Amino acid sequence: MTDRDQTISEDELHAYVDGELPANRRSAVEAWLAVHGDDAARVAAWRAQAELIRKRYGGVASEVPPKRLQVERLTRSRRGWMAAAVAAVLVAFIAGGAAGWFARGAEAASPSDLDRFTADALEAYRLYVVEVRHPVEVPGDQRPHLVEWLSKRLGSPLRAPELERMGLKLVGGRLLPGPTGATAFFMYEGPSGERFTLYCGRTSDHEMALRYTTGTQNAAYYWVDQNVAYVLSGPAERDKLHDIAQAAYDQIDTRTPPQGG
Amino acid sequence: MSEFRQRVEAAIPALRRYARALTRDSETADDIVQDTLVRALRSEHLFHDGDVRAWLYTILTNLNRNRLRSLSRRPTLTPIKDSDAAMTGPDTGSRDIARALDDLAEDQRAALLLVVLEGLTYREVAEVQGVPIGTVMSRLARARMQIKAYLDGERPALRRVK
Numbered sequence: 001m002t003d004r005d006q007t008i009s010e011d012e013l014h015a016y017v018d019g020e021l022p023a024n025r026r027s028a029v030e031a032w033l034a035v036h037g038d039d040a041a042r043v044a045a046w047r048a049q050a051e052l053i054r055k056r057y058g059g060v061a062s063e064v065p066p067k068r069l070q071v072e073r074l075t076r077s078r079r080g081w082m083a084a085a086v087a088a089v090l091v092a093f094i095a096g097g098a099a100g101w102f103a104r105g106a107e108a109a110s111p112s113d114l115d116r117f118t119a120d121a122l123e124a125y126r127l128y129v130v131e132v133r134h135p136v137e138v139p140g141d142q143r144p145h146l147v148e149w150l151s152k153r154l155g156s157p158l159r160a161p162e163l164e165r166m167g168l169k170l171v172g173g174r175l176l177p178g179p180t181g182a183t184a185f186f187m188y189e190g191p192s193g194e195r196f197t198l199y200c201g202r203t204s205d206h207e208m209a210l211r212y213t214t215g216t217q218n219a220a221y222y223w224v225d226q227n228v229a230y231v232l233s234g235p236a237e238r239d240k241l242h243d244i245a246q247a248a249y250d251q252i253d254t255r256t257p258p259q260g261g
Numbered sequence: 262m263s264e265f266r267q268r269v270e271a272a273i274p275a276l277r278r279y280a281r282a283l284t285r286d287s288e289t290a291d292d293i294v295q296d297t298l299v300r301a302l303r304s305e306h307l308f309h310d311g312d313v314r315a316w317l318y319t320i321l322t323n324l325n326r327n328r329l330r331s332l333s334r335r336p337t338l339t340p341i342k343d344s345d346a347a348m349t350g351p352d353t354g355s356r357d358i359a360r361a362l363d364d365l366a367e368d369q370r371a372a373l374l375l376v377v378l379e380g381l382t383y384r385e386v387a388e389v390q391g392v393p394i395g396t397v398m399s400r401l402a403r404a405r406m407q408i409k410a411y412l413d414g415e416r417p418a419l420r421r422v423k
Contacts, residue, residue, distance in 0.1 A: 011398050014405070018376055020383055045409045050377035052358040053282065057378055060278040066291060069277070071262070071270045074298050130327045132296045191307050192319045193300050195327070217330045235326075 008032040013039060017046050113203040113229055116179035118213050118220050121199035121231035124176055124185055125218060129195045135187055136172030146173050150184035150200075156228050158200055160186045161248040167191060168244065180204075188244075196234040196244055203229035210245055212238065221245035225252055265305050268313040269298065275379060276317055282374050283325055285359050293328065297321040318379065319389045322371050329367055361408040369407075372400035 008029050015021040016029045033040040067073060128135050138146040143160060151158040153175055160170055168188040176183045176199075183201035190196075208224040219236040222229065223245075230252065232245040262270075276297060280290035297320045301313075308316065362370055368390065375381045375389060387394045 010402060014398060014401055015383075018383070018401075042409070045412075046405050049358070049361075049405060049408050049412070053362075053374070053378055056358050057278055057282040060281045061274040063274070063277070065273050065277060065294075069273055069291065069295055069298060071266050071273075071298065071302065074295070075266070075302055126330060129330075132299060191304060192316070193297075193323045193327075 006032065008039070013043055017043055113179060113205045114211065114222055117199070117201060117203070117229045117231050118222050120178055121197070122218050122220055122233050124199060125197045125233035128187065129197065137174040139172040140170030143170060150175060153182045154184055154200065154202060156202060156226070158184055159252055161198070161251040163188055163244060163247055166244055166247055168196060194235060196232060198248060199231040199233065200228055202227060205229060210249060212242070223249055265308060265313065266302070269301055269317065272314050272317050273298070276321060279318065279374060279379050280321060282362065282378055283371060285363060293321060293324050296324050315385050315389060318375065318381070322389055326367060361411040364411060365404050365407060369400045369404040372397050373404040376401060
């Protein structure tokens with residue numbers, strides 16, 4: 001009984017229940033369950049749970065889907081919603097002290113724009129990242145126009161980084177109010193719908209390299225270059241976010257090479 | 262209709278089932294399915310001969326996480342479900358599986374549903390969730406432990422403050 005080879009791990013019990021266990025381990029698990037009543041009870045409970053879930057929701061798959069989910073209909077109206085990507089109401093965004101929750105996570109040594117920018121940028125991220133039909137004011141296929149417009153409003157030459165090689169497509173951008181006036185907001189999207197946003201606004205902060213700040217769900221990299229603060233926001237997966245921020249940072253940094261003096 | 266679109270269409274009933282269990286609300290579920298389909302159809306050109314079904318599950322899972330993120334900015338605390346006296350009777354039907362699912366963390370709920378309801382393999386779930394298989398298994402284990410505790414009538418654990 002104390003033979004280590006015969007010990008069955010909890011992972012194997014799950015794999016057994018889910019039909020993922022290699023055939024040659026199945027009889028070992030069954031022998032184990034025959035003499036370990038507590039494990040047998042757990043396995044039975046897990047099976048019962050699965051049964052309850054299937055009983056409760058399995059029938060949905062036999063329903064006739066509503067018309068709005070027909071592929072035919074969705075492909076026909078595609079051009080419609082693309083064209084409809086126009087300005088959204090921003091009042092809700094400005095109202096409310098939205099910065100509070102994030103300020104807890106930010107490490108602010110001195111009074112700087114970092115807190116306000118990251119809080120506002122994450123708020124904008126959370127507000128727009130869920131939008132399907134109107135995530136941006138100007139779609140990404142009008143990149144030159146978008147960048148020119150936002151640069152003008154910001155009063156600083158901007159650039160929407162090319163992140164295609166990271167699998168991210170420019171969805172587009174919009175103009176937003178920010179801590180120091182007009183800010184530019186670019187949205188990128190990966191093939192599975194994950195979204196990242198780059199928020200840019202003027203700042204009096206000094207040059208600053210990448211800084212990471214995180215909330216409970218989202219995270220951001222903040223940096224400053226040529227009196228413009230950038231906040232790249234996305235899901236709180238640090239490595240991925242870092243790679244994207246680094247790519248954006250590099251592109252923006254090399255935009256104006258050092259003048260050598 | 263292209264083969265891609267046919268495969269998308271064929272997946273709709275299962276997507277609705279998954280979304281319904283994930284959100285426990287039929288209207289919200291169909292909204293998410295619709296958003297999933299819009300994205301998939303828009304990105305048809307990006308799709309090269311992979312598993313359409315798994316890709317759709319990935320989009321739907323991401324969209325629901327995005328949705329919950331946007332919801333989580335409103336309250337700082339979520340109510341503890343069993344504080345309602347009417348729901349804590351000894352053997353009422355209220356301790357049902359939907360409430361048990363309600364109390365799970367989103368990633369655990371998605372992992373469990375993809376396995377037991379949608380019949381995905383651990384490997385497929387790992388791809389959908391973008392995590393190693395070991396993480397899928399620990400999500401599964403935690404989900405099952407918590408549901409069991411709930412159905413056995415224990416007080417649910419305090420929910421994490423979002």
